[in-house]
Amino acid sequence: MLLRRFTKHVKDQNWFAVWLDVCVVVVGIFLGLQMSEWNQGRQDVKWEREFLQDLRGELERDLEHLNSVIEFQSSKGERLRVAKMQLEIGGEPATNEFAKQYDAAVLGNNTFFPANGVYQSALTSGRIELIRDKKLRYRIMNLYGHYYVRFMYNGEIYDHRVETVALEQRSYFDPDLRTFVLWDSGVSGEVSANLAFLIRENEIYVGLARALEEEVSGIISNLESDSTMR
DSSP states (O other), rough: OOOHHHHHHHTTTHHHEEEEEEEHHHHHHHHHHHHHHHHHHHHHHHHHHHHHHHHHHHHHHHHHHHHHHHHHHHHHHHHHHHHHHHHHHOSSSHHHHHHHHHHHHOOOOOOOOOOOEEEHHHHTGGGGGOOOOOHHHHHHHHIEEEEEHHHHHHHHHHHHHHHHHTTTEEEEEEEETTTTOOTTTTOOOHHHHHHHHHHHHHHHHHHHHHHHHHHHHHHHHHHHGGGGGO
């Protein structure tokens, strides 16, 4: 209909009507684009709000898991220190009593692996850029791209070292022979060195865990106060 009217106006050389038809078309296109952009903006804001809410829930679960890991590892470190102290005050490793204490200190390990489904979904879809708060966006990306990666890498190393010592129970690592040697009398120093090694690894891991706990807690606090969550 508009095209027929436009054609008629051209044939009639009614240039004012032609100009008016063109204006109507241009304004219509402009309004349509504006409406489409406005609607897309609403959808983006809705996605951002839902994403941040889901991410907050995921991080809260991570924080709960992380706190349980810190509690376990702190207790493990204390057991390791007690076992080492027993040797230093004259205990012998080749006794059932110490062996039980050693097992209680060494066996078992609990390390942290985060959930990342919500974040990965946003990252792979490219929608992570829809988070308008750049500081918050970069902090979230740094958490998953640096803090979590670094912590899991250290956790794998720590797991391996604990498993190696646990698998070689009733033995210690002889640096000269470069192998594990069974406990016997007079090896308190070597067994104590093993425990010192595990204590150091435990302290490193707990320190990293506490730093990660602080970062995750900080991001959760940001999400709680972020206006886009409301």
